[in-house]
Amino acid sequence: MILFDGAMGTMLQQAGLPAGACPEAWCLVKPELVTAVHKKYVDSGATVIETNTFGASRPKLAHYGLADSVKEICFAAVRAAREACQPNTRIAGSVGPTGQLLQPLGELAFEDAYQAFAEQISALDEAGVDYILIETIIDIQEMRAALLAAKAVSKKPVICQLTFEKDGRTVTGTDPQTAAVILDKLGADIIGANCSLGPSQLVSVVEAMSAITQKPIIVQPNAGMPELENGKTHYHMSPDEFAGWIPKLAAAGATYFGGCCGTTPEHIRAARYIIDNLQTSTKNWPQLVKAVVLASRSQRVYIGKDFPTAIIGERINPTGRKAMAAELQAGKFQAVKREALLQIQAGATVLDINMGVAGIDQAPLMRRAVEQLAVMTKVPLAIDTTDPAALEAGLRAFPGRALVNSVSAEPERIEAFLPIAKKYGAAVLCLPLTPGGVPATAAERVAIIRQIIAAATGAGLTENDLLLDALALTVAADSQAALETLHTLTAYRENFGLPSVMGLSNVSFGLPRRDLLNGAFCAMALAAGLDAPILNPYDPLMKDLLAASAVLLGKDQHAKKYSSSYVHSTAAVATTTDKPTQLPITPALQKTDTPDVLETI
Amino acid sequence: MILFDGAMGTMLQQAGLPAGACPEAWCLVKPELVTAVHKKYVDSGATVIETNTFGASRPKLAHYGLADSVKEICFAAVRAAREACQPNTRIAGSVGPTGQLLQPLGELAFEDAYQAFAEQISALDEAGVDYILIETIIDIQEMRAALLAAKAVSKKPVICQLTFEKDGRTVTGTDPQTAAVILDKLGADIIGANCSLGPSQLVSVVEAMSAITQKPIIVQPNAGMPELENGKTHYHMSPDEFAGWIPKLAAAGATYFGGCCGTTPEHIRAARYIIDNLQTSTKNWPQLVKAVVLASRSQRVYIGKDFPTAIIGERINPTGRKAMAAELQAGKFQAVKREALLQIQAGATVLDINMGVAGIDQAPLMRRAVEQLAVMTKVPLAIDTTDPAALEAGLRAFPGRALVNSVSAEPERIEAFLPIAKKYGAAVLCLPLTPGGVPATAAERVAIIRQIIAAATGAGLTENDLLLDALALTVAADSQAALETLHTLTAYRENFGLPSVMGLSNVSFGLPRRDLLNGAFCAMALAAGLDAPILNPYDPLMKDLLAASAVLLGKDQHAKKYSSSYVHSTAAVATTTDKPTQLPITPALQKTDTPDVLETI
Ligand SMILES: [Zn+2]
Ligand SMILES: [Zn+2]
Ligand SMILES: [Zn+2]
Known part of the structure; x- marks a missing residue:
């Protein structure tokens, strides 16, 4: 199992990043502090660290007047990460959501999202990341824009991580299996989930995905479910409890692990210990069926x-x-x-x-x-x-x-x-x-x-x-x-x-x-x-x-x-018309129970 | 081609049998005159002669008070025929219809017809005929009674000859192909037609039968179509014209030939000449198809x-x-x-x-x-x-x-x-x-x-x-x-x-x-x-x-x-009921056009 790192934003806040400030800007202004966070994770045993570029896209940076700094920030972020690397450390270029819903659900045009992702990913690729990590995405269409952009501008492996709600679907209604089908076919190299939920809730997500795709599965949970205290979100799961879920997630099919919100170097250290002592188990590849x-x-x-x-x-x-x-x-x-x-x-x-x-x-x-x-x-x-x-x-x-x-x-x-x-x-x-x-x-x-x-x-x-x-x-x-x-x-x-x-x-x-x-x-x-x-x-x-x-x-x-x-039909005589007369409005976003089909694509 | 003889009744009338008298009785009272007729046919070239027993069944003989003389007459008839035989002559025991329609078309019970036929055929068999010849039958059910009786009481080959009307069917509605199917399957050894029509009309009957059965086909036409003159039926076809049809009948599939009403030793002699000069042609056996x-x-x-x-x-x-x-x-x-x-x-x-x-x-x-x-x-x-x-x-x-x-x-x-x-x-x-x-x-x-x-x-x-x-x-x-x-x-x-x-x-x-x-x-x-x-x-x-x-x-x-x-149906909406409401009475005897299917059983 490959171990990624934990949260970046909260670590930077601890290091002095003011609430409401642009975390990615620190790549330019305080790169040594970014490197310091990366180092802690490397020291804790992470072998893949994620660049501080979660919001380094043109639409996100525009909030801080930094719209034209995408390339500069991405290059600085990769440099800051590289400073922390040991010989076996790899760098994943983090790409978060645009923060806007795509048309027709929201205002952002697909091609605008695509361009924003292409610009950011192109910069990360050029700066030398080992993976493109598209993460914390709540809408499959935004993920498609990002993935298509990644495939267009980079030859690096692409990791696609969606974020799921308690009901097991993304905010815009996609379940893990459906997501895995779409992303697998669209060329994602590693598929998974991060954020939103704690490790216990993500076991079923990992199971669902790994049952339907032969691509590797990644999972980066939060440190437990978020709890609201005095208007602020807290995560209370201890490092040992957090890492204690790793065997179950591995059994469910995950081969890449990391932490999201609320996780610290201690969580990653605990994970490292568990992973190093994990019984090596190969994923049970789902049986291929002849079905489209x-x-x-x-x-x-x-x-x-x-x-x-x-x-x-x-x-x-x-x-x-x-x-x-x-x-x-x-x-x-x-x-x-x-x-x-x-x-x-x-x-x-x-x-x-x-x-x-x-x-x-x-x-x-x-x-x-x-x-x-x-x-x-x-x-x-x-x-x-x-x-x-x-x-x-x-x-x-x-x-x-x-x-x-x-x-x-x-x-x-x-x-x-x-x-x-x-x-x-x-x-x-x-x-x-x-x-x-x-x-x-x-x-x-x-x-x-x-x-x-x-x-x-x-x-x-x-x-x-x-x-x-x-x-x-x-x-x-x-x-x-x-x-x-x-x-x-x-x-x-x-x-x-x-x-x-x-x-x-x-x-x-x-x-x-x-x-x-x-x-x-x-x-x-x-x-x-x-x-x-x-x-x-x-x-x-x-x-x-x-x-x-x-x-x-x-x-x-x-x-x-x-x-x-x-059951109430009478026999034989005439197949009377039961033509549809009403329009049943069942929008795509309404949540439904998709029957579980344990087959793969 | 095997040649049977010609008419018996008219020959006996020429020899002095009074109109209205019982022809079969002459087997007992004037056997030498019966033998004389047989001799003329044998001399003309017939190799199968038919006993004077057409009406020698209990119901027919009953008209003359001879109901109990079936066996005696049959034995006498076979003796009279045998007297005329040359070494290569064979005797066919003639069995005509009961003269009554079977139930439910008429009054005669099937089992009574069966018993009458069994009695007569049993006698003929015992007397030593070479064939059982059931002839001039107008109803397939009567033929079935006779054939079943023949099969029950005799091991001799059974010839079944039906009589057809101008429309190509028997009086009770059976076409030649249907008859051939029924009789073939019921065990008839030779199947065919006699009487009623002249040779030209029987070509299509022979063709129809031979197309559907692999059993040999026999045809014994009258000397042309009957003509009514002064209340008496006459037959005018000359011996040469009569015999001139043989090549066509042979080509149609007949391998047994003889004469019925109006034919004389001259007709048979003419037939003999034609048959002896016939190009030997083997019947084209119908192709067996896998169909029931x-x-x-x-x-x-x-x-x-x-x-x-x-x-x-x-x-x-x-x-x-x-x-x-x-x-x-x-x-x-x-x-x-x-x-x-x-x-x-x-x-x-x-x-x-x-x-x-x-x-x-x-x-x-x-x-x-x-x-x-x-x-x-x-x-x-x-x-x-x-x-x-x-x-x-x-x-x-x-x-x-x-x-x-x-x-x-x-x-x-x-x-x-x-x-x-x-x-x-x-x-x-x-x-x-x-x-x-x-x-x-x-x-x-x-x-x-x-x-x-x-x-x-x-x-x-x-x-x-x-x-x-x-x-x-x-x-x-x-x-x-x-x-x-x-x-x-x-x-x-x-x-x-x-x-x-x-x-x-x-x-x-x-x-x-x-x-x-x-x-x-x-x-x-x-x-x-x-x-x-x-x-x-x-x-x-x-x-x-x-x-x-x-x-x-x-x-x-x-x-x-x-x-x-x-053509007038409207589409899709509903298969409205077209339940049958009237009783269409189409009795079995009503003539219909059966499509010609040139296949065999
Ligand atoms: Zn998170
Ligand atoms: Zn006749
Ligand atoms: Zn005349």
Whole structure:
């Protein structure tokens, strides 16, 4: 276990920093006192010390009139830290939050946050830190801005530490597992938590994260839970009690440890003693399952044969829908939001977003749609576009792990889309199309998918990032079309074992009562291995058949959900309309219980 | 090509038999004149001559007060024929119709017809004929009585010749292919047609029969179509014209030829000349397909992957239905008949008949139900019972080819049911149950089915007689039950390639909205290879999903049926009830166009 240091701010106050003063300024004005704190931690046994740059970003320093001193302070901070180093000491460049909520929750634009982080991290990198340590972040979207910036300006390992509340989520609603998914895929090298809670409360956070990612886990607790006394926050946990939690945290999966608020060199010394006497135990790596996990800010959706069928709502698409297209042309998103909420109410667990309006630049439209949906709903999104700029805008704006819809074997998709997917840690829907056209047989589709998988892994994606589309064609044009698609699903499972996805509604194009064809095809496809249908979730028959299929395919144990949904239904006669009529407003930030899935990404 | 003789009656009339006299009586009183006719045919080149016993059955002879002379006349007739034989001449013992329609179309009880035929055929057999020739039969049920009697009392090859009308069917509605299926399976050795029509009209009859059976085909036309002159029937086709049809009949598949009304030794001599100069051509044996064919009196239902899904209606079953049970206890069949007609109107192509009423002897109930349904409907029946006596009663009474529901691996089923199925030429539903209970896995079911197939082929059945049941269990009791059944269907197809069958409704037992579960399960099972679901055809959702599944599985080319059914349907909202309200009376005897299926049994 690697030991980081403890609190800096309180140590500086003890050394004379006035309350309300800028701690980072001391790097310039009293670097020897900063070095002195670092030395105490090094002497206590810390092998990684954190620079005094927690607030050394342009927006934070602006409060003290030091906006233009970011680089100067960062360089001074690293120098002050280096003065304290022993040969085995490493320096982590601390990067704290901007102190503002990002749009649309707050006022700060994502790109402004990104620029601030890029400036600070660039300076720290140039000054020679060994790690970039993004810490005490309460909003996953701010963390994404910082992490993307770090990846853009530095090649140093990046540590991402979020801060959780008593309910186990960040202030803006992200649980540890969801955070770990998003950050792992986005390229964080070490993932963890710091501040807010004491070590006992962070055991479950560490457990949750280490169950879902193979990245190392770091934990830097406060010295117990904060207690308010006479308007001031105090931390009362003794060094021995504090360090006494280390074995439990190690058992939960942490391999990096340090202290946050209220911790002192004594706490770190006690930790050093415990760590040196710790039975070396290797982390139990979570078992890799063949599933793709998508995430919103606040929940995950697993797509794979051992998970409930994921329902991808297809309705946010202006193609052939004049009213929605006209609204989007006018820069309005009422229809989009309405469709989002109604689809979720009708059972969609993922929303597909297509912004293809003739004559309009898709990218800004996609960005705004994603921003608004991300704050209004809790489901992951699929960015449905053929425009690389719109794809990047959507993925960048989404505070979770989105799905790229889609990457075919066409060179422009392979070359432009796969690097973007990799950069944003997105999952990819692989569509077996070539420049030559649409492959008719399952065997041809398998061959094309094999090409796409090779290109995707070449671009740095893993198999667990990929969903395979079985390609539903129109049965009115070819009587064998649906059968071939079902064979394709079987062939995918046999050849790849990766989860599958498919838009259903093509199959019924040009025929009456499309709901019957779509519904029957859905049941058949689910039985043949389809994991994530893309469909119109309002269709009452589809809803009914999805519920029944879940029972039949063993995805609704003891038919519990089914029985409770239909207990008062009368039989057979008519599937009367239960069209959604109300808008249930369940904003993304509302806390929910995500079922614990002890699987990994 | 084997050449039979020509007409006997007209020849005897020329020899002095008075109109209205009993021709068969001349075997006793003027045997030398009978022998003289036979001699002329033998001299003309016939190698098989037919005894003068067409009407030598008890009911026919009773018209002349000769009811008790059956045996005496038959023996005399065979003697008279033998007198005319050359070394290579064979004798066919002619057996004509009783002259009465069987119950319930007419007055004659099946068992009385059977006894009459058994008496006559037994006499002919004992007298030493080479073939039993059952001829000029206009009702398939009378033919069945005769054939069953022949098989019971004689080991001689049995020739079955039906008589067809201009519309290509027998008077009671049986087409040549359906007749060939029923008679082939019931054990006829040579199958064909005689009388009624001239040779040109019988070409298509021969073609139809030879396309569906591998048994040899016989054809004995009249000398042209009958013409009525002054109240008497005349036949005008010349010997050369008559014989000129032989190459066409041979090409159509006939390998036995002879003459009926209006033919003379000259016709046979002309035939001999043509046959001797015929290019020897072997019959093109029809390709065997892996399909089970069931038949009613008037149509066939093919069950297999290249045919439309067979819909087996499950509603004729008093289990748990108090009203129907009470009626049956009172010997009434109103509810049974109503359910039959409604199910057919709702799309059933086969009807399952279960007569399991507590405290009532099933066999007579089954017989009466089958008799009444057979005359009222045109669909094949499945005899659903665990009682061997009821099984035999049902199969015996049904004027077609029924399905035995079911034969498990339980010894009492194997030992009692398989010989009965073989005797009546029925198809068999193989159910993978053992005395040990219900097998949970697909692999176990495959192993049990393998045992049943071995026992069935041991009992003289062929693989094309067998339907495999995949065993739908209750998903409420076991979440994996439906999945395992779907795997079983796949495993059956891989291991056996035989058609499959399955009752669906078990799957949803104990859960609400069973229509949803049954419907989704049906679509899944059809896609996994189910050929014949047993279901409640009134269920409107099931009906819809069956229609949609047919399109999706390539069984409704160009979605023709689907489109015409749903062209005026509006989409999605609600599957409004289209419950059957009228009783469409389509009696079995009404002529229908059966689509030509050029496949064999
Ligand atoms: Zn803290
Ligand atoms: Zn005739
Ligand atoms: Zn005439």
